[in-house]
Each structure stands twice: as structure tokens, then as C-alpha cells.
Amino acid sequence: MGARLVLILGGTAEAAGLARALADRPGWRNVTSLAGRTSAPGPVAGELRQGGFGGVTGLTAWLAAERPAAVVDATHPFARQMPWHAAEACAALGIPRLRLLRPSWQRATEDRWVEVADAAEAVRILPNFGKTALLTTGHEAAPTFLQLHPRMRLVLRSIEPIPDLPLGVVHVQARPPFTPEAEAALLARYGVDVLVSKASGGAAGHAKILAARAQGIPVVLLARPPQPDGPAVADPSEALSWLSGLG
Incomplete structure (x- = not known):
């Protein structure tokens, strides 16, 4: 049996952290997709693809061709389109999807x-x-x-x-x-x-x-934009646990 593919929708420190962790785990293969909005992205462990998919239709076609075991949406908390595109495409194909979303900052009493x-x-x-x-x-x-x-x-x-x-x-x-x-x-x-x-x-x-x-x-x-419904975690270690629990 070949390695299980995970598509990471990246561009964040959390995405890079998950890619590093998966790269060290036998039995897994990860592809990190970057939208290409940043001209000089940092290094990414595992495979890398750059540029958009071409909306929901393009993402669905890519997923249908590659058949990943899961999609982890680790895009920026202010990504407005990709979380919804990922939710729609994964639902259409029955592919498990996880939102890796860092917590907001906590307000202190001194903050204005x-x-x-x-x-x-x-x-x-x-x-x-x-x-x-x-x-x-x-x-x-x-x-x-x-x-x-x-x-x-x-x-x-x-x-x-x-x-x-x-x-x-x-x-x-x-x-x-x-x-x-x-x-x-x-x-x-x-x-x-x-x-x-x-x-x-x-x-x-x-x-x-x-x-x-x-x-x-x-x-x-x-304020952050709304997110689609579905499972969500706050850090790469929780994402790893979720992936490990997939059937």
C-alpha cells in the first residue's frame, strides 16, 4: 500500500509545521498548495504546488485526480474564498476535510x-x-x-x-x-x-x-471572516492526531 496523500492548503506557519511533521512520518505523503500571493514564500517540507486551482471546479478536478486521504485547510484566518471552496469540493467527493485555524489573540486588561x-x-x-x-x-x-x-x-x-x-x-x-x-x-x-x-x-x-x-x-x-462548518483544530499536533484517527 502506498503512502497516504494529504493536501495541505498552506501559506501559514501552522501549514509549514504540519508539513514538517508529516514529512517525518512514514506512510504519509504531503503536498502543500500555496496561492502564490507572496513572492518569496519560505521553505516547505514535502511536495509543493504554487498557484490557484481555478475555483471550486479546478480544486474538485485536482482532488478527483489525486484522491488524497484528507485535505487540511491551513490557510490564513482571513482567507475568504479557499475555506469555502475546500468545503464544497471535499463534500462533493466525500474527502475528509479539517480546518487548521490558529486561535485569536486574547485581550488583556491593559489592551485598548x-x-x-x-x-x-x-x-x-x-x-x-x-x-x-x-x-x-x-x-x-x-x-x-x-x-x-x-x-x-x-x-x-x-x-x-x-x-x-x-x-x-x-x-x-x-x-x-x-x-x-x-x-x-x-x-x-x-x-x-x-x-x-x-x-x-x-x-x-x-x-x-x-x-x-x-x-x-x-x-x-x-474581525475574522466566517468559516464553513466542519471539524477544526488549533495547532499542527492536533491536526496530526486527527489524521491518525482517519480510517
């Missing part, structure tokens, strides 16, 4: 969080909280926040470049993880008085939350 539904709501309320905003919501959300320029000073940080920014908008291109000390220095360097972040959770992005907490800076947090 304002939770909003989306970037549009954040734009409406941001001027009430400060004059200089550090935006850590990624390059795809940048056009929405640019509506605030020049009413507010904007500092945009992203992994990918953001072309054609207006004069006066600061862009910091950097890749996590960051330390609380480095985040505190960034806040001080630009005189940031309000931070905008997705409620992504995870250790790699938590430093900015800690730095804002220490300086008493309010944080506008974008």
Missing part, C-alpha cells in the same frame, strides 16, 4: 481594542483615535485605507511592495516575525498613535499588539 467588521468600518472610525496610523493589514487592503490620506498620516507595512502610493504615505516593507522591541521602536519612529491590525492571532504578529499595549496605543482590530 476596538473591534470592527472590516476595513471600511475601520476607515470610518480611525480619525476618532489618532492622527498617525500604522496599518498592518496587508497590501490588498491598502486602497481602502488610502481614503484617509491626507486627513491622517498613514504608515503602511506589508510583505509585498505597494506601488503608486501617494506622496506622504510611508511604506515599510518587512516580513514577520518581529520583536516587541522592534515594534515599539517603529511606533516611536513615526509617532504612531493608533494601530490597525487583522485579528490574525499567532506568535509572529503578536509583537505589535504587545508594543501597543505597553504604550497605551489603541488597536483597531478587523
Whole structure:
């Protein structure tokens, strides 16, 4: 009997951790699929495919051809399409599917969080909280926040470049993880008085939350999108246990 194939829908630290764990386990074979939105992804254990599937139809065709034992959706907590595509395709073919979703950050008593539904709501309320905003919501959300320029000073940080920014908008291109000390220095360097972040959770992005907490800076947090129904776990070790329990 050949190795059992697991398709990991990746792009997160949790996906990479699961791929490493499966690569060390005899009897398993893993393929990690990356959407291709990040130009220089980190190394991945096992096999790698890059680029989208072509919607639900393309994903269903790939699954029908490869017949994996399971699909583990370990995409980013803010992935809006792939979790639903995976749920539909796996249901159509009867393939077990697991959502590997890191927990949200836990609010401390010192945190000054304002939770909003989306970037549009954040734009409406941001001027009430400060004059200089550090935006850590990624390059795809940048056009929405640019509506605030020049009413507010904007500092945009992203992994990918953001072309054609207006004069006066600061862009910091950097890749996590960051330390609380480095985040505190960034806040001080630009005189940031309000931070905008997705409620992504995870250790790699938590430093900015800690730095804002220490300086008493309010944080506008974008809520996670809804997830399809189905089994879910919070870390790679739990995903391994779920896979081991498959018939």
C-alpha cells in the first residue's frame, strides 16, 4: 500500500509545521498548495504546488485526480474564498476535510481594542483615535485605507511592495516575525498613535499588539471572516492526531 496523500492548503506557519511533521512520518505523503500571493514564500517540507486551482471546479478536478486521504485547510484566518471552496469540493467527493485555524489573540486588561467588521468600518472610525496610523493589514487592503490620506498620516507595512502610493504615505516593507522591541521602536519612529491590525492571532504578529499595549496605543482590530462548518483544530499536533484517527 502506498503512502497516504494529504493536501495541505498552506501559506501559514501552522501549514509549514504540519508539513514538517508529516514529512517525518512514514506512510504519509504531503503536498502543500500555496496561492502564490507572496513572492518569496519560505521553505516547505514535502511536495509543493504554487498557484490557484481555478475555483471550486479546478480544486474538485485536482482532488478527483489525486484522491488524497484528507485535505487540511491551513490557510490564513482571513482567507475568504479557499475555506469555502475546500468545503464544497471535499463534500462533493466525500474527502475528509479539517480546518487548521490558529486561535485569536486574547485581550488583556491593559489592551485598548476596538473591534470592527472590516476595513471600511475601520476607515470610518480611525480619525476618532489618532492622527498617525500604522496599518498592518496587508497590501490588498491598502486602497481602502488610502481614503484617509491626507486627513491622517498613514504608515503602511506589508510583505509585498505597494506601488503608486501617494506622496506622504510611508511604506515599510518587512516580513514577520518581529520583536516587541522592534515594534515599539517603529511606533516611536513615526509617532504612531493608533494601530490597525487583522485579528490574525499567532506568535509572529503578536509583537505589535504587545508594543501597543505597553504604550497605551489603541488597536483597531478587523474581525475574522466566517468559516464553513466542519471539524477544526488549533495547532499542527492536533491536526496530526486527527489524521491518525482517519480510517
